[in-house]
Amino acid sequence: MLTVIDIINRVLGYFNIADKPKGKAFTWVAFFANFYLLYVAIENLRYPDFRIRGALFLLAFVVFLYFIGLNFLYYFTNKTTRFDISPTVEKWLGSNGAKKTAVENELKTQLGAAPANGVFSQEQLLTADVTLTDDQQANLDALVDSLVKQGVLSLNYQGLDDKAIERVAQETQQPVLAIGAPYPLPFFDLQHVNDQLIITGGLNALTAKPIATVERVGLLPVEKAAQDYHLVAANVFLIGGEQKLLGRSGLRKESQPYSLTVQLAYQDKSPAASQEKADTDTHPVEGRQPEAPQETREGRHALDDDATTKLEQQASEQFPTRESRRHQK
Numbered sequence: 001m002l003t004v005i006d007i008i009n010r011v012l013g014y015f016n017i018a019d020k021p022k023g024k025a026f027t028w029v030a031f032f033a034n035f036y037l038l039y040v041a042i043e044n045l046r047y048p049d050f051r052i053r054g055a056l057f058l059l060a061f062v063v064f065l066y067f068i069g070l071n072f073l074y075y076f077t078n079k080t081t082r083f084d085i086s087p088t089v090e091k092w093l094g095s096n097g098a099k100k101t102a103v104e105n106e107l108k109t110q111l112g113a114a115p116a117n118g119v120f121s122q123e124q125l126l127t128a129d130v131t132l133t134d135d136q137q138a139n140l141d142a143l144v145d146s147l148v149k150q151g152v153l154s155l156n157y158q159g160l161d162d163k164a165i166e167r168v169a170q171e172t173q174q175p176v177l178a179i180g181a182p183y184p185l186p187f188f189d190l191q192h193v194n195d196q197l198i199i200t201g202g203l204n205a206l207t208a209k210p211i212a213t214v215e216r217v218g219l220l221p222v223e224k225a226a227q228d229y230h231l232v233a234a235n236v237f238l239i240g241g242e243q244k245l246l247g248r249s250g251l252r253k254e255s256q257p258y259s260l261t262v263q264l265a266y267q268d269k270s271p272a273a274s275q276e277k278a279d280t281d282t283h284p285v286e287g288r289q290p291e292a293p294q295e296t297r298e299g300r301h302a303l304d305d306d307a308t309t310k311l312e313q314q315a316s317e318q319f320p321t322r323e324s325r326r327h328q329k
Contacts (some may be wrong), residue, residue: 027071034068037061074163117188120234120265126218128262130199132211139209140258143185144238146203153183155242165244166251175245175254182237182261190214190233190264197222199262201236212260225266234265 038061044054070084132140147153157165158180165176187208188201197217202208217225225231240258244251 023071024075027068027075030064030071031068034061034064037064117234124265124267125234125263126266128214128264129216130212130260130262131215132259133213136211136213137257140211140260143202143211144241144258150203152186153179155179157244162251166246169244169246169251175243177239178242179238182239185236185238188233188236190231192226195223197226197231199233199236199260212262214262217264217266229266229268231264231266233262235263237261
Protein backbone atom coordinates (compact mmCIF):
# COMPACT_ATOMS: atom_id res chain seq x y z
CA MET A 1 0.00 0.00 0.00
CA LEU A 2 2.75 2.44 0.94
CA THR A 3 4.60 1.61 -2.29
CA VAL A 4 1.51 2.37 -4.36
CA ILE A 5 0.96 5.70 -2.57
CA ASP A 6 4.60 6.64 -3.08
CA ILE A 7 4.37 5.89 -6.81
CA ILE A 8 1.21 7.98 -7.15
CA ASN A 9 2.84 10.81 -5.21
CA ARG A 10 5.78 10.82 -7.60
CA VAL A 11 3.50 10.80 -10.64
CA LEU A 12 1.26 13.60 -9.35
CA GLY A 13 4.35 15.61 -8.44
CA TYR A 14 4.87 16.29 -12.15
CA PHE A 15 1.55 18.15 -12.28
CA ASN A 16 0.44 21.33 -10.57
CA ILE A 17 -2.33 19.77 -8.46
CA ALA A 18 -3.68 21.49 -5.35
CA ASP A 19 -3.22 19.81 -2.00
CA LYS A 20 -6.89 18.96 -1.45
CA PRO A 21 -7.48 17.06 -4.73
CA LYS A 22 -4.21 15.23 -4.17
CA GLY A 23 -5.33 14.32 -0.65
CA LYS A 24 -8.61 12.97 -2.03
CA ALA A 25 -6.75 10.78 -4.49
CA PHE A 26 -4.48 9.41 -1.77
CA THR A 27 -7.49 8.72 0.45
CA TRP A 28 -9.18 6.58 -2.19
CA VAL A 29 -5.96 4.70 -2.93
CA ALA A 30 -5.36 4.05 0.77
CA PHE A 31 -8.97 2.90 1.21
CA PHE A 32 -8.75 0.18 -1.46
CA ALA A 33 -5.15 -0.78 -0.68
CA ASN A 34 -6.00 -1.23 2.99
CA PHE A 35 -8.21 -4.21 2.15
CA TYR A 36 -5.09 -6.06 1.07
CA LEU A 37 -4.10 -6.04 4.75
CA LEU A 38 -7.49 -7.55 5.57
CA TYR A 39 -6.89 -10.28 2.99
CA VAL A 40 -3.45 -11.06 4.44
CA ALA A 41 -4.89 -11.09 7.98
CA ILE A 42 -7.63 -13.59 7.01
CA GLU A 43 -5.15 -15.85 5.25
CA ASN A 44 -2.89 -15.92 8.31
CA LEU A 45 -5.75 -16.50 10.73
CA ARG A 46 -6.67 -19.70 8.92
CA TYR A 47 -3.51 -21.41 10.17
CA PRO A 48 -2.76 -21.91 13.89
CA ASP A 49 0.94 -21.12 13.56
CA PHE A 50 0.27 -17.76 11.88
CA ARG A 51 -2.68 -16.49 13.89
CA ILE A 52 -0.60 -14.01 15.91
CA ARG A 53 0.71 -12.54 12.68
CA GLY A 54 -2.83 -12.50 11.30
CA ALA A 55 -4.06 -10.67 14.40
CA LEU A 56 -1.37 -8.02 13.93
CA PHE A 57 -2.35 -7.54 10.29
CA LEU A 58 -6.00 -7.28 11.34
CA LEU A 59 -5.10 -4.64 13.95
CA ALA A 60 -3.18 -2.68 11.32
CA PHE A 61 -6.21 -2.86 9.01
CA VAL A 62 -8.47 -1.41 11.71
CA VAL A 63 -6.01 1.39 12.58
CA PHE A 64 -5.54 2.39 8.94
CA LEU A 65 -9.28 2.20 8.32
CA TYR A 66 -9.83 4.63 11.24
CA PHE A 67 -7.42 7.24 9.86
CA ILE A 68 -8.73 6.75 6.31
CA GLY A 69 -12.20 7.50 7.66
CA LEU A 70 -10.87 10.73 9.21
CA ASN A 71 -9.37 11.66 5.85
CA PHE A 72 -12.76 11.17 4.21
CA LEU A 73 -14.26 13.57 6.74
CA TYR A 74 -11.47 16.10 6.21
CA TYR A 75 -11.20 16.03 2.40
CA PHE A 76 -14.80 15.33 1.36
CA THR A 77 -16.89 17.09 4.03
CA ASN A 78 -16.68 20.00 6.45
CA LYS A 79 -17.59 17.84 9.44
CA THR A 80 -15.49 16.83 12.43
CA THR A 81 -15.82 14.13 15.06
CA ARG A 82 -15.07 14.07 18.75
CA PHE A 83 -13.24 10.77 18.23
CA ASP A 84 -10.54 12.44 16.17
CA ILE A 85 -7.17 11.79 17.84
CA SER A 86 -5.17 13.53 15.09
CA PRO A 87 -4.30 16.56 17.30
CA THR A 88 -2.93 14.20 19.96
CA VAL A 89 -0.88 12.27 17.41
CA GLU A 90 0.35 15.56 15.95
CA LYS A 91 1.46 16.63 19.42
CA TRP A 92 3.28 13.32 19.97
CA LEU A 93 5.14 13.85 16.69
CA GLY A 94 6.42 17.21 17.93
CA SER A 95 4.10 19.59 16.10
CA ASN A 96 3.94 23.09 17.55
CA GLY A 97 0.23 23.89 17.68
CA ALA A 98 0.82 27.22 19.41
CA LYS A 99 3.10 28.35 16.58
CA LYS A 100 0.51 27.42 13.96
CA THR A 101 -2.15 29.33 15.87
CA ALA A 102 0.11 32.39 16.02
CA VAL A 103 0.76 32.16 12.27
CA GLU A 104 -2.96 31.82 11.59
CA ASN A 105 -3.70 34.91 13.71
CA GLU A 106 -0.97 36.83 11.89
CA LEU A 107 -2.55 35.99 8.55
CA LYS A 108 -5.96 37.08 9.85
CA THR A 109 -4.63 40.49 10.86
CA GLN A 110 -2.70 40.80 7.56
CA LEU A 111 0.26 42.29 9.41
CA GLY A 112 3.85 41.59 8.51
CA ALA A 113 6.91 41.94 10.69
CA ALA A 114 7.99 45.22 12.28
CA PRO A 115 9.34 47.89 9.90
CA ALA A 116 13.09 48.03 9.40
CA ASN A 117 13.52 51.66 8.36
CA GLY A 118 12.81 53.54 11.55
CA VAL A 119 9.86 54.14 13.85
CA PHE A 120 7.26 56.75 12.88
CA SER A 121 4.02 57.85 14.48
CA GLN A 122 0.83 56.96 12.65
CA GLU A 123 0.21 60.65 11.92
CA GLN A 124 3.43 60.79 9.90
CA LEU A 125 2.51 57.92 7.55
CA LEU A 126 0.75 58.11 4.19
CA THR A 127 -0.03 55.26 1.83
CA ALA A 128 1.53 55.67 -1.59
CA ASP A 129 0.16 54.40 -4.90
CA VAL A 130 2.89 52.77 -6.96
CA THR A 131 3.22 51.38 -10.47
CA LEU A 132 5.77 48.92 -11.83
CA THR A 133 7.36 49.08 -15.25
CA ASP A 134 8.41 45.88 -17.01
CA ASP A 135 12.00 46.32 -15.83
CA GLN A 136 10.91 47.04 -12.26
CA GLN A 137 8.62 43.97 -12.29
CA ALA A 138 11.54 41.84 -13.47
CA ASN A 139 13.73 43.26 -10.68
CA LEU A 140 11.03 42.50 -8.10
CA ASP A 141 10.56 38.94 -9.37
CA ALA A 142 14.33 38.40 -9.24
CA LEU A 143 14.37 39.75 -5.67
CA VAL A 144 11.66 37.26 -4.64
CA ASP A 145 13.64 34.39 -6.19
CA SER A 146 16.71 35.51 -4.27
CA LEU A 147 14.78 35.70 -1.00
CA VAL A 148 13.47 32.16 -1.53
CA LYS A 149 16.93 30.82 -2.38
CA GLN A 150 18.40 32.50 0.69
CA GLY A 151 15.77 30.77 2.82
CA VAL A 152 14.39 33.99 4.30
CA LEU A 153 11.08 33.73 2.40
CA SER A 154 8.93 30.63 2.00
CA LEU A 155 6.01 30.02 -0.36
CA ASN A 156 4.28 27.29 1.67
CA TYR A 157 1.52 29.36 3.30
CA GLN A 158 3.52 29.40 6.54
CA GLY A 159 3.01 25.65 6.91
CA LEU A 160 -0.78 25.89 7.29
CA ASP A 161 -3.01 23.19 5.84
CA ASP A 162 -6.05 23.86 3.66
CA LYS A 163 -8.46 23.76 6.59
CA ALA A 164 -6.55 26.52 8.42
CA ILE A 165 -6.18 28.53 5.20
CA GLU A 166 -9.92 28.25 4.62
CA ARG A 167 -10.62 29.54 8.12
CA VAL A 168 -8.38 32.55 7.50
CA ALA A 169 -9.98 33.24 4.11
CA GLN A 170 -13.48 33.06 5.57
CA GLU A 171 -12.66 35.46 8.39
CA THR A 172 -10.73 38.01 6.33
CA GLN A 173 -12.68 37.60 3.06
CA GLN A 174 -9.30 38.08 1.40
CA PRO A 175 -7.00 35.75 -0.54
CA VAL A 176 -4.34 34.01 1.56
CA LEU A 177 -0.87 34.56 0.11
CA ALA A 178 1.65 31.75 -0.23
CA ILE A 179 4.22 34.13 1.30
CA GLY A 180 1.93 34.51 4.33
CA ALA A 181 1.31 38.01 5.60
CA PRO A 182 2.65 40.95 3.55
CA TYR A 183 6.42 40.47 3.73
CA PRO A 184 8.69 43.45 4.65
CA LEU A 185 11.61 43.80 2.28
CA PRO A 186 15.02 43.46 3.97
CA PHE A 187 16.25 46.69 2.36
CA PHE A 188 14.38 49.53 0.65
CA ASP A 189 14.87 53.22 -0.04
CA LEU A 190 13.16 56.18 -1.71
CA GLN A 191 15.17 58.05 -4.33
CA HIS A 192 14.46 61.19 -6.39
CA VAL A 193 15.34 60.40 -10.02
CA ASN A 194 14.45 62.84 -12.82
CA ASP A 195 11.51 64.39 -10.94
CA GLN A 196 10.24 60.92 -10.02
CA LEU A 197 10.11 59.08 -6.72
CA ILE A 198 11.59 55.62 -7.21
CA ILE A 199 11.39 52.79 -4.67
CA THR A 200 14.56 50.69 -4.66
CA GLY A 201 14.90 47.37 -2.88
CA GLY A 202 17.10 44.33 -2.56
CA LEU A 203 18.70 41.87 -0.20
CA ASN A 204 20.89 44.74 1.01
CA ALA A 205 22.05 48.19 -0.04
CA LEU A 206 24.63 46.73 -2.44
CA THR A 207 22.06 44.78 -4.48
CA ALA A 208 19.22 47.33 -4.44
CA LYS A 209 17.49 48.00 -7.78
CA PRO A 210 14.45 50.06 -8.83
CA ILE A 211 11.29 48.07 -8.11
CA ALA A 212 8.45 50.64 -8.24
CA THR A 213 7.54 54.24 -9.10
CA VAL A 214 5.43 56.37 -6.75
CA GLU A 215 2.43 57.96 -8.52
CA ARG A 216 0.46 59.43 -5.62
CA VAL A 217 1.12 60.11 -1.94
CA GLY A 218 -2.12 59.95 -0.02
CA LEU A 219 -4.52 62.11 -2.06
CA LEU A 220 -1.79 64.28 -3.57
CA PRO A 221 -0.02 63.87 -6.91
CA VAL A 222 3.60 62.95 -6.39
CA GLU A 223 4.84 66.31 -7.76
CA LYS A 224 2.77 68.32 -5.26
CA ALA A 225 3.69 66.02 -2.37
CA ALA A 226 7.41 66.25 -3.13
CA GLN A 227 7.15 70.05 -3.35
CA ASP A 228 5.45 70.50 0.03
CA TYR A 229 6.88 67.66 2.11
CA HIS A 230 10.07 65.87 2.99
CA LEU A 231 9.35 62.23 2.09
CA VAL A 232 11.11 59.02 3.14
CA ALA A 233 10.18 55.36 2.75
CA ALA A 234 8.83 54.01 6.05
CA ASN A 235 7.39 50.59 5.10
CA VAL A 236 7.60 48.53 1.92
CA PHE A 237 5.77 45.19 1.96
CA LEU A 238 5.77 42.47 -0.69
CA ILE A 239 2.34 41.19 -1.75
CA GLY A 240 0.91 39.09 -4.57
CA GLY A 241 2.22 35.85 -6.04
CA GLU A 242 0.55 32.50 -5.52
CA GLN A 243 -2.55 32.66 -3.35
CA LYS A 244 -5.60 30.68 -2.31
CA LEU A 245 -9.09 32.10 -2.08
CA LEU A 246 -12.58 30.86 -1.41
CA GLY A 247 -14.45 29.31 -4.32
CA ARG A 248 -17.80 27.66 -4.74
CA SER A 249 -16.50 24.25 -3.65
CA GLY A 250 -13.69 25.12 -1.27
CA LEU A 251 -10.36 26.77 -1.93
CA ARG A 252 -9.01 27.54 -5.36
CA LYS A 253 -5.50 28.57 -6.28
CA GLU A 254 -4.44 31.40 -8.55
CA SER A 255 -1.37 33.52 -9.17
CA GLN A 256 -0.95 37.29 -9.39
CA PRO A 257 2.13 39.36 -10.25
CA TYR A 258 4.16 40.37 -7.24
CA SER A 259 3.54 43.95 -6.13
CA LEU A 260 4.23 46.29 -3.22
CA THR A 261 2.38 48.07 -0.46
CA VAL A 262 4.27 51.29 0.33
CA GLN A 263 3.96 53.73 3.21
CA LEU A 264 5.87 57.01 3.15
CA ALA A 265 6.68 59.17 6.16
CA TYR A 266 6.38 62.92 5.61
CA GLN A 267 7.36 66.18 7.26
CA ASP A 268 5.99 69.56 6.23
CA LYS A 269 8.65 71.77 4.70
CA SER A 270 7.02 75.10 5.73
CA PRO A 271 7.26 74.75 9.54
CA ALA A 272 10.79 73.47 9.22
CA ALA A 273 11.82 76.48 7.13
CA SER A 274 10.11 78.90 9.50
CA GLN A 275 11.80 77.37 12.49
CA GLU A 276 15.18 77.51 10.75
CA LYS A 277 14.65 81.21 9.93
CA ALA A 278 13.63 81.96 13.50
CA ASP A 279 16.73 80.24 14.80
CA THR A 280 18.87 82.34 12.44
CA ASP A 281 17.24 85.62 13.55
CA THR A 282 17.82 84.92 17.23
CA HIS A 283 21.32 83.53 16.76
CA PRO A 284 23.24 86.88 17.24
CA VAL A 285 21.58 87.52 20.60
CA GLU A 286 22.06 83.97 21.73
CA GLY A 287 25.64 84.07 20.48
CA ARG A 288 26.58 87.03 22.67
CA GLN A 289 24.92 85.69 25.75
CA PRO A 290 27.63 83.24 26.86
CA GLU A 291 30.41 85.87 26.66
CA ALA A 292 29.89 87.30 30.14
CA PRO A 293 29.64 83.92 31.88
CA GLN A 294 32.75 82.82 29.96
CA GLU A 295 34.71 85.76 31.27
CA THR A 296 33.35 85.07 34.74
CA ARG A 297 34.50 81.45 34.63
CA GLU A 298 37.97 82.42 33.44
CA GLY A 299 38.42 84.96 36.21
CA ARG A 300 36.65 82.97 38.89
CA HIS A 301 39.94 81.87 40.51
CA ALA A 302 40.72 85.58 41.27
CA LEU A 303 37.30 86.57 42.56
CA ASP A 304 35.49 85.63 45.68
CA ASP A 305 31.98 84.16 45.65
CA ASP A 306 30.23 87.50 46.22
CA ALA A 307 32.00 89.18 43.32
CA THR A 308 31.23 86.24 41.04
CA THR A 309 27.54 86.34 41.90
CA LYS A 310 27.38 90.09 41.36
CA LEU A 311 29.10 89.80 37.97
CA GLU A 312 26.71 87.11 36.78
CA GLN A 313 23.72 89.22 37.84
CA GLN A 314 25.06 92.17 35.83
CA ALA A 315 25.52 89.96 32.80
CA SER A 316 21.97 88.70 33.07
CA GLU A 317 20.58 92.23 33.26
CA GLN A 318 22.66 93.32 30.28
CA PHE A 319 21.69 90.39 28.09
CA PRO A 320 18.16 89.26 29.03
CA THR A 321 17.12 85.83 27.86
CA ARG A 322 13.99 85.09 25.81
CA GLU A 323 12.29 83.82 28.96
CA SER A 324 12.99 87.04 30.88
CA ARG A 325 11.85 89.20 27.95
CA ARG A 326 8.59 87.31 27.85
CA HIS A 327 8.01 88.13 31.56
CA GLN A 328 8.90 91.77 30.99
CA LYS A 329 6.24 92.07 28.30
